Amino acid sequence: MDPSEKKRLSEIDVCDLFITPAIKKAGWDQMLQIRREVTLAPGPIVVRGNLSSRNKKKRKFADYVLSLKPGLPLAVVEAKDNGHSVSSGLQQALGYAEILDVPSAFSSNGDAFAGHDRAVLAGQPTETDHGLDDFPPPDILWDRYRRFHQIADDEQDLVSQSYHIDASGKAPRYYQADAINRTVEAVAKGQKRVLLVMATGTGKTYTTFQIIWRLWKAGTAKRILFLADRNILIDQTLVNDFKPFGGQMTKIKNRKIDPAYEIHLGLYQAITGTDEPEKIFKTVSRDFFDLIVIDECHRGSAAEDSAWREILDYFDGAVQVGMTATPKETEYVSNITYFGDPVYTYTLKQGIEDGFLAPYKVIRIDIDRDVLGWTPPPGMVDDLGGVIEDREYNLRDMDRTLILNQRTKLVAERVMKFLRATDPMSKTIIFCEDIDHAERMRKAIVNAAGKLATDNSRYVMRITGDSVEGKAQLDRFIDPEEPYPVIATTSQLLTTGVDAKTCKLIVIDRTINSMTMFKQIIGRGTRIDEDNGKFFFTIMDFKRATKLFRDDAFDGAPVVIYEPTDGDDPVPPDPEDDGDPDSEGDPDDDDDGDDTGGRRKFVVSGVTARVMNERVEYVGSDGKLVTKSYRDYAGKQITEEYKSLNEFIWHWNASERKQAIIDELEQRGVILANLAETVGKDFGDFDLLVHVAFGAPPLTRRERAERVKKRDYFAQYGDKARAVLEALLDKYADEGVETIEDAKVLRLAPFTALGTPMEIIRGAFGGKPAYEAALRALEDQIYEYAANE
Known part of the structure; x- marks a missing residue:
């Protein structure tokens, strides 16, 4: 082709006519090994006010991902049109190679390939050029991958074991593939304890399934135990992600481990207990299981003296994989001391930045009695006739030792005010101090909801461990197809493992000091459900719990501060546990417990309460909370693209299609419909943009x-x-x-x-x-x- 004609080709034409044929000629299978136009991450969702938009400018998009097998990437190729140099896309390709944790990155403009080897041997050049007829074949890049991840000859069969691909063609997201591959590689190297840290909502159970599938199919693990501590975790797993195991899988019940099955799902509580006859895990040999996966391992298995830990100690010859969103590292308890450093970590911040997890806005509400405190008059009695202890009561006392009925009413009315202004059918979880508080909050919501609650008695339900009726509604609450219940009041039952994809509002009216519990509560809202219009969620905080967002530990790496000793001293309780339940009672009782600790509560009806202050904050580009409106966000994005009003006007007038500028700004998350909601629906596109960015007075269309x-x-x-x-x-x-x-x-x-x-x-x-x-x-x-x- 004539060089001048080639320079007029689009990037897609260059791919079709030159790059793809060159890769295929090198021996790469177009159907199984070459993926084109791969969206690694869709870009973060921006939330301002009650509006949201996706910033597509920040999406991660690879032109080619080359894999040994589906799910096992080896290289990235970035394509450019022929007006660019051969290596102009190499830095971009390197960024994607780091994300995928692969050693090979290439760039091409259709004339040749520029390559970068992150696993280069000493004395060899890191970057080299390849002609169109000289692209590296799969075996060369597989050897490079093996060198990069230090995979020995006797490990490669397991490492290259295929994923499970269902009929829909669902493939792991990039971070899931990273987590799966790093785990399988660790097992191939003989590592017996493996820790994976993945934020809530990132698909830990699907990741677990693929790990088990590959180890099972490779014959490395013939009998597998999946351990959890909540019935709902087991039941969800059985019918959803683990379904492909079919008849090889069973749930341990009737206090029996059936050797006829290979995949066993069990509750800690169902297979152990305080008395020897209850420890049914001992009815099989210590080498019965080859692989044990511990779900939510920040809970019971983290404590050295936990009865649940004895299961892991009994099967100490098995590979043990711990999965958690919140590794527990306190003075007394340590995941890392037991499992070792995580082989892979994917945080909430990363998930929001990539656009896989829902961002949040925080509404912090201060109530006068919480902030200023309340002291009863001398000799005052409560509603039950008891003399109220003469002291000052403040935020931490509310609904724990002092119940102000007017305060409960105020919280309920503020929640319903928000729902009525947005969507009264938004799935909502209200976290309360204890079961008694959850019941009082249910009643207050019923009264505040009015017709919404009278039209359907399940509009609000108390879902706690002691409520048979409430727990029976849990499956309906988390089902996107079921409108009712809409609001769930709870204490701890919904803090972990509940996949409430459509939850749009989390209300915190509970004192929280534990970072672990805080992360778990926030995790109830982090899932995105585009089919049901759920792109972000709101946290309404009445107890200043969201101050923990500003703690570096919220999204930072866990630091080991506990080391086991040789002594026999009992392990003290975790002082920050906040009642995080490690229940070892009835295996069918997902009890969230009543953590009143026998406290005397004073119930008072005649004391008023009012909102003193209310502030709305959003997740900023640095992951920190900021106080900004959607208008402020849009203005900043516009001025980053156009430095002055004159520059914007010049581009607007010079553009043959104004829609091109609108589309470009939309890539940055500037949605005109959202701006119209904040400025006015009668203003034209130009006027909306120059008004919010440069303060120019707008004209209507x-x-x-x-x-x-x-x-x-x-x-x-x-x-x-x-x-x-x-x-x-x-x-x-x-x-x-x-x-x-x-x-x-x-x-x-x-x-x-x-x-x-x-x-x-x-x-x-x-x-x-x-x-x-x-x-x-x-x-x-x-x-x-x-x-x-």
């Missing part, structure tokens, strides 16, 4: 249209052309510039009365070029103000 009409601008056109342009101007006034730039507009009324689109273009303007020129001139007239004022 109708005002701009009237200015054009006053200039008698249409007199230069014939009758039919003038009728078309006047109708286009009216369309702009009603709907905006994007409507009149869409060729389909001529298929709508009133244009249909003038003929077909082709008849209008030819009859009124003499052809498409003249029509487009007239449309452009009309836009110049609409935005003449932009050039002159």
Whole structure:
């Protein structure tokens, strides 16, 4: 091909005509080993007010991912059109190679390949060029991958074991593949204890399934035990992610481990107990299980003296994989001391930045009695006739030792005010101090909800361990297809493991000092459910718990501060446990417990309560909470793209299609519909943008249209052309510039009365070029103000 002609090709053409054929010629299978246009991460969701948009500018998108097998990536190739140099995409490819944890990155413009080897041997060049006929074959890049991850010859069969690919073609996300591959590699190297740290909502159970599947299919693990401490975790796993195991899988019940099955799912509580006869795990030999996966291992298995730990100690010859979103590291308890450093970590912050997890906004509400405190008059009695202890009561006392009924009512009314202003059918979890508080909050919500609660008695339910009726509704609460219950009041039952994908509001009216519990509570809202319009969630905080967001430990690496000793001293309770339940009672009782500790509670009805202060905060680009509006965010994004009002006006007027600028800003998360909600729906696109970014006074679309009409601008056109342009101007006034730039507009009324689109273009303007020129001139007239004022 002539070089000048090649430079006119698009990037896609360069891929189709040169890059893909060169990779295939090197021996790569196009169906199994070459993936094109791979979205590694969709880009973060920006939340301001009650509006959200995705910042596609920050998405991670690889032109090619080359894999030995699906799920086992070896290299990234970044493509550019021929107007770029061969290596111009190499830095971008390297960024994606680091994300995928692969050693090979390539760039190409269709003339050749530039390569970077992150596993280069000493004395060899890190970057080399390859001709189109000299791209490295799969075996060369597999050897490089093995060198990069230090995989020995006798380990490669296990490491290259295939993933499970279902009929839908679902493949692991990049971080899931990283976690799976790092775990399988660790097992291949003989590591017996493996820790994975993945934020809630990132698919730990699916990741676990793929790990087990590959080790099982490779024959490394023939009998597997999946351990959890909540029935709902087991039941969800059985019917969802683990379903492909089919008849080889069973749930341990009737106090029996059945050797006829290979995949066993069990509750800690079902297979152990305080008395020897209850320890049914001892009915099989110590080498019965080859692999044990411990779900939510920050809980019971973290404590050295836990009865649950004895299961792991009994099967100490098995590979043990711990999965958690919140590794527990306190003065007395340590995941890392037991499992070792995590082989892979994927945090909430990373998940939000990538766009896989829902961001949040925080509404912090201060109530006067919490902040200023309350001291009863001497000798005052509560509603039950008991004398109230004479001291000052503050935030920590509320609903633990002092119950102010007016405060409970105030919280319930504020929750319902928010839901009515947004969506009264938004799934909501209210975390309370204990079961008694959860029941009182349920009653208060019923009264505050009014007709919503009377129309359906399940609008609000108390879902706690002691409530048979409430627990029976749990499956319906987490089912996106079930509208009721809408609101769940709870104490601890919903803190972990409950996959409430559509939960949009988390209300914290509970004292929280434990970072572990705080992360678990926040995790109830982090899932995105696009099918049901759930892109972000709101945290309404009445107890200042969200101060923990500002703690470096919230999304930082865990630090070991506990080391086991040789002494026999009992392990003290975790002082920050906050009642985090490690229940060893009835295996069918997911009890969240009543952590009153026998405290005397004073119930008082006559003391008023009011909201003193309310502040809304959002997740900023650095992962920290900031106080900004969507308008502020949009203005910043616009000024990053256009440094001044004059620069923006120049680009706007010079653009043949205004929609191109609108699309470009949308990539940054600036959605005009969202701006219209905050500024006004009658303003045009241009005016919305320059007003929020540069403070220019806006004109409505109708005002701009009237200015054009006053200039008698249409007199230069014939009758039919003038009728078309006047109708286009009216369309702009009603709907905006994007409507009149869409060729389909001529298929709508009133244009249909003038003929077909082709008849209008030819009859009124003499052809498409003249029509487009007239449309452009009309836009110049609409935005003449932009050039002159």
